[in-house]
Amino acid sequence: MTIQNAREQALSLLERLRDRGHQLPVPTGLNALDDILAGGLRSGQLMTCGGQPGAGKTSFGLQTSLAFGRRGVPAVYLTAEMTADDLLAKVLASEIARPAAAILDGDPHALADAFEVLDRLPLEMLYFERAPRGSNGFVPGTRRLVADVSD
16 A cells, blocks of 8 residues: 555545544644544543642643634633633733733733733633622623634
């Protein structure tokens, strides 16, 4: 078998799988994980992540969500541990390679860099506000923090 024949057979297989409804994987942006997952995650999968504080759960979830957004694939990131400001600062900090604290503390250089990347972020953040003390659950409404700029 020639390399060209192998390529044609692989393309044919992928097209048949796609036509039967199988989804091709979407890379997470983390090469080692994508290798383990046979190329990435597939549409319709629910992924949960648990671990000790400081293990990188938030960073992993945000990086994966941004990687999906850059490919035009919708992703939902849910957390009950961070405020909207902290979450947005963490997203921006990962894009400008600065600590989130620099953004939250108002460092003028970090803020200038964050404003530069804000319009290029492939995401729309919705924040569920916690219900008032003494009630259960979340307030039914949401606040939009970052407009969808992918259109």
